[in-house]
Amino acid sequence: MYKIQRASIDDISQLSQFAGKTFSDTFRHYKQEDLQNHLEKTCSEKYFTNQINNSNNKTIIIKEDNIIIAYAKYGKLELPVNNPVYPGNELHRLYVDPNKKHSGIGSQLIKYVFDKSIEEKNKSIYLGVYNDNKIAIQFYQKHGFQKIGEYNYFVGPHIDREHIMQKIL
Numbered sequence: 001m002y003k004i005q006r007a008s009i010d011d012i013s014q015l016s017q018f019a020g021k022t023f024s025d026t027f028r029h030y031k032q033e034d035l036q037n038h039l040e041k042t043c044s045e046k047y048f049t050n051q052i053n054n055s056n057n058k059t060i061i062i063k064e065d066n067i068i069i070a071y072a073k074y075g076k077l078e079l080p081v082n083n084p085v086y087p088g089n090e091l092h093r094l095y096v097d098p099n100k101k102h103s104g105i106g107s108q109l110i111k112y113v114f115d116k117s118i119e120e121k122n123k124s125i126y127l128g129v130y131n132d133n134k135i136a137i138q139f140y141q142k143h144g145f146q147k148i149g150e151y152n153y154f155v156g157p158h159i160d161r162e163h164i165m166q167k168i169l
């Protein structure tokens with residue numbers, strides 16, 4: 001079992017690099033220019049500084065030898081969910097170092113998010129996942145999520161179709 005900790009301002013630089021690298025490694029179907037613009041919006045140091053200072057959301061990390069090997073972000077429901085089971089929150093991000101995948105780290109993080117969401121009196125949790133990300137979809141199903149809809153995720157002008165998944169807590 002790894003120690004899970006809240007990301008702090010001291011982690012921002014490393015977190016921004018880790019987030020950019022894991023996103024780029026996972027999704028390889030974007031034009032380079034669209035990807036770079038998207039990373040600037042979603043993985044920059046400015047982005048994570050705002051998130052850490054945003055009381056609606058929490059960013060958690062796992063470190064090994066002081067190096068980030070996984071992170072997750074959860075909090076306010078932002079997905080376009082029709083009639084969410086109220087109150088519900090959202091798992092916004094979950095990324096594991098490619099060299100550490102399939103060894104239980106993602107499961108440890110998602111169970112932590114479930115426990116904290118229940119402590120915060122949530123009745124449900126939602127997420128969006130790219131419809132071709134078969135491994136992640138299988139992972140989420142294994143953890144009790146079911147598909148309840150779809151939505152469009154924009155990376156610049158590029159549109160990905162994503163599944164919206166729900167788990168009742």
Ligand SMILES: CC(C)(COP(=O)(O)OP(=O)(O)OC[C@H]1O[C@@H](n2cnc3c(N)ncnc32)[C@H](O)[C@@H]1OP(=O)(O)O)[C@@H](O)C(=O)NCCC(=O)NCCS
Binds near residue numbers: 094096102128130142
């Ligand atoms: C999805 C992800 C977070 C799962 O974390 P993980 O630490 O690898 O997963 P765990 O070891 O805790 O869980 C294993 C389960 O996940 C799925 N899984 C993980 N890696 C897999 C692989 N290489 N092949 C098939 N299934 C896999 C399986 O359901 C597996 O269950 P099993 O062991 O019974 O076969 C991780 O693969 C990842 O970071 N992927 C890239 C980023 C990503 O897609 N994030 C989600 C964006 S919405």
